Amino acid sequence: MSRTSATSVPVFKLYGETTAWPTPDLIHCESIPERSRLHDWQIKPHRHGDLVQLLYVKAGQAELEVEGQINQVRQASLQIVPAFSVHGFGFSEDVQGYILSLAQPLVDTLSAALDNTPLTHAAFYTLGTQKGYVDELFDSIVQEYTEPALGRELMLQSLISALLVWVARRAQALDCTQTQTPDRGRDHLQRFTGLLEAHYRTHRPIDFYASELGLSAAHLNALCRRLAGQSALQLINQRLLLEAKRSLVYTAMTVNQVSDSLGFSEPAYFSRFFKRGCGLTPKAFRLQR
Structure with missing residues (x-):
């Protein structure tokens, strides 16, 4: 994946979108193939000024670069992409998974109950035996997101809160934030x-x-x-x-x-x-x- 200097990195709302946040929702969820096939499976380096992304590769292969750290994905994995971080992705054509984008106001609200928010630092987690649990969370999030029903926003926030707790526990177990260089x-x-x-x-x-x-x-x-x-x-x-x-x-x-x-x-x-x-x-x- 080619490097891009910080001064030339574009700032997007979502992939390629430079207008205001496209929905009154504070959440955007879509499958990885849905957007990536439009870009020949390569998402060029860019950054987001006001949202955090959780990228879940369920199957297939990927190369994920966040702030110069490259992770090669060969098994189910979750990548945390904090606000303001430069990132770019490459996917195999058989990739399966989702990209969950959270507007910063929602991140701040949901993280307030955690002593140390897990979304301020880039992190990469392989799922191993916990794949089934994360699968269920993302499947439920996608269903609530795509099929509006009574209590949709509350249910989405509850499901995403469960996901953030899972991430926080993994971060605590791996103590991954201690190796981050302050910016x-x-x-x-x-x-x-x-x-x-x-x-x-x-x-x-x-x-x-x-x-x-x-x-x-x-x-x-x-x-x-x-x-x-x-x-x-x-x-x-x-x-x-x-x-x-x-x-x-x-x-x-x-x-x-x-x-x-x-x-x-x-x-x-x-x-x-x-x-x-x-x-x-x-x-x-x-x-x-």
Whole structure:
């Protein structure tokens, strides 16, 4: 697999997608062949600024490169791809498995109950005798994801929580995080996303986040552009836009109520913000869902 310099690595939302997160869901799940065959089974090096991926190779062969570490897959394995990490994949045409993408807000929520989140460092696990258990988890996740039913979001979060606990236990058993080389830039970005999750509704200025991180606003913006492909303000606006979409799709709140819940001073300002980011008014977006 050819190497790509950090400055030329594209930042994608999903494979090849550079627009906003494509769904109000905080989860995206698809089979490895579904996307990879469109790219001749080779996914070029890239990074994601605001999502974590769990890649499950159930059968077949693969070459998985994450942050320069290459793993050759010849048996059922699970690869953790943290946010901001450069990664690229190559698959055999008979590959079977899934790619589970989790938006950072969901990762932060689900990881809060764990003392040490298992998704902040790249890790590779062969499954061995635990393949059956992981198979069942992914099969259930895929079924819930593709066949919407009552309590879908709660069930998905429960299943993914079980998967994260499994990963955390494997990480603890292998003590794999101890060998990771610290990346201060990525650590700053992860702390920024955590602060953003806590404060995005209050429309804090960039200087606030920079001060909390012990950085200058210019340094924070440079880190965001380098690792996430967007400015700090763009990341803040994307988080607000995502929550607005979710409120419009999954709640009965009026547009005015959504505006208030997201800290906008007036509904007209919220509507302009939403249309600028989505291309539709809040009402039109709700009607098309």
